[in-house]
Amino acid sequence: MSEFIKLENVTFDYSAEEQNGQHHEAIKNLSLSIEKGSFVAIIGHNGSGKSTLAKLFNGILVPTNGRVTVDGMDTSNEDLIFDVRRRVGMVFQNPDNQIVATTVEEDVAFAPENLGVEPSEIRHRVDQALESVKMSEYKEHSPSQLSGGQKQRVAIAGIIAMQPECIIFDESTAMLDPQGRKEVLETILKLKERGMTVILITHYMNEAVNADRVVVMNGGSIEMDGNPREVFSQVEKLREIELDVPQVTDLAYRLRRDGFELPEGLLFEEETIGALMKLFERGK
C-alpha cells in the first residue's frame, strides 16, 4: 500500500488562528502517515486533538509548523487546495448542518455541480452515490422528512458523488440513535471494501474495533497506534486516559490477569463466547 496522507512534525496552535494571545497547541509535533485504501479509526476524549487532526487532513486547517501532504500535494499551497479537498471529503457530526437542497438528489448533486462536472455525468454519479448508501428510493424526498441516520447517508452520498479517494468521518454517528449508527457504520464498511481510504473519528469503541488501525490521541500527540487488538488489549493504559474499552475486552483482560488462557485483545461477542467455551471445556 502506498502513502496517501502524510503529516511530518506537525504542530497546530489555535492562537495563530484566533489571535487572542492564548497559546493552545492542539497538535504537538505529530508525524503520521495514512496508507491508501486503509481504514483508520482515531479515538481520544474531547480536547485530545482528534478533530483538529481531521481538519488538518484535508486542509480545512493548515499546520502552524510542519507539513501535511495529500497524495504528494502540500495542503498549505493555496493553488492545490481544491485538488486536496476533491480527494479528501469530510462528513461532519450534525446531519442537519450539512444538507443544503430541498430534495435528496439535488443535495447529492450539489458538490459535483460545484466541481463543474457535466450534467449527464452528474446524473450518473448521483444515482450511483445514492445506490451505494441505499437511499435511491428516497431521491425525490425532502431531506427534512428523513431520520438522522438517513440524513447522514445522504451527506455521505454527497461526498461520494465528488469521487474522492478518502472520506473522513468526524464523529458522524455521535448524534444518531443506535439504528442510525448501525446504518452509517455499514455504509462505511462497504466504502472501505470498495477501496476507499476511510478515516473515522469516533468515541464509540464498538465502531473503532472494525478498523484496520486505531490511533489513540491524547493531549495533541499520538498515545497509541496499532491494530484494534493491540490497542484495546492495553486496558489499563486506555483507562488512564479515560477511554472505554469494549466490555468483552475488559472481561477477557481480567480473566487473563487471573491466569486463565484466553487470547489477547478479544473484541467481539462471538469470538469471546467461543474462547470462553473452550476455557470451560479444557477444565473438564
Place this chain on the structure above:
Amino acid sequence: MSKLTLENVSYVYSPDTPFEKEALSNVSIEFKENRITGIIGHTGSGKSTVAQLLNGLLKSTSGRVLLDGQDIFEKGSDVSKVRFRVGLVFQYPEYQLFEETVWRDIAFGPSNMKLDPNEIDRRVRSAASFAGVDEELFEKSPFELSGGQKRRVAIAGIMAMEPDIIVLDEPAAGLDPRGRDEIFNGIKKWRDSHNSTVILISHSMEDMALYADDIIVMKDGKVLTSGTVDQVFQRVDVIKQSGLDIPQITAVTEELTKRGLIDGNGIYTVDKAYEKILEALKER
C-alpha cells in the same frame, strides 16, 4: 409514593388530519421520589412525547398527568407553576443558551421565579457545582465554551430552578466517555442531596444499566416492560423485542447461561459477569 403519575395517557399528534399519529396509547407510569428512572426505547417509541407530557408542554389527548396526586391540567391549576416544579432538559440543550454570560444563563430560570437576588446567586452557584460548571467560567460568554461545558451550563440552568422533578432527554448524547460519566455522576449527586425524582430518556441500555434505579422500556407508544434494573434485565428477550441493543456483556453471559456453563441470567455489568464466570470456572 408516586411523585408523578401518568394515568391511562394517550397522545395523538395532528388529530383529524391525514398526518394523525398516535404517539402514546393508554400508558400508565408511576415515577417515585428519590429514584432515577430511565425511559428507554427506539426512536419513535414515544419516549420523548412522555417527557413533554410530564411538565405540561403537551396536553394528553386522554388520561391524566398527576403531580403529587393533582391533575396538572385541572381547572384552576397553573401550568407555569408545574414547569417550575418539573424541570425539563431537552436534547442538545446547549443550542438553547442565549445569555451574555454563563452566570446569567444559569440564573435565567430562577430569575423568572422572581426570587431575591441573594437566593438566585446561591442557586446558581449550587447548581453549577452539581452540574460541573467551574465558577471561573461565570463571566465568560457561553459561546466561548466547549460543547461539553455548554451542555453542563444548560443542565445547571434547570437545576437552579430546584425543581422537585428533573427530566433529561438524552443528556449524554454525543459526549465522550469522560463527559458522559461527569454528567451522569452530577445527576446522581443532585438526586442524593435533593431527594428529587429524576427521569432520564435514553436509547442506551448500557448507560441506563449503570446509572438508573428503575427502567421503563417503551415500544410503539406502549410500555413493554418496567421494573428495577435487575428485574428488567431478567427479560432480555423483551428488551431485544423493543429493537434496543443489549450490552455486549449481557449477550455473552446470556449465551453462556443458555449453554449451561454459568448461572448468569440478567447480568449487565462486567464486574458481575467476571464474578459469575470465575465462580463457574473454579467449580468446574
